[in-house]
Amino acid sequence: xxxxxxxxxxxxxxxxxxxxxxxxxxxxIRNAYKDDIFNLIVCAFSxxxxxxxxxxxxxxxxxxxx
Numbered sequence: 030x031x032x033x034x035x036x037x038x039x040x041x042x043x044x045x046x047x048x049x050x051x052x053x054x055x056x057x058i059r060n061a062y063k064d065d066i067f068n069l070i071v072c073a074f075s076x077x078x079x080x081x082x083x084x085x086x087x088x089x090x091x092x093x094x095x
Contacts, residue, residue: 048080 054076062069088094 045084048084050077
């Protein structure tokens with residue numbers, strides 16, 4: 030398995046800006062979970078999963094996928 034940091038770094042270059050994690054959202058998550066790093070990571074991952082789902086639906090609608 031490749032290094033998780035390396036994979037994340039490569040992926041960052043491919044994210045459509047409409048579905049990216051914005052600074053304001055990062056601050057909201059950080060402020061909500063500043064004393065709970067585990068749940069901060071879970072929240073950020075869940076948000077990314079949600080955004081990925083939206084991006085996939087948009088691509089299906091455009092006919093890019095499926």
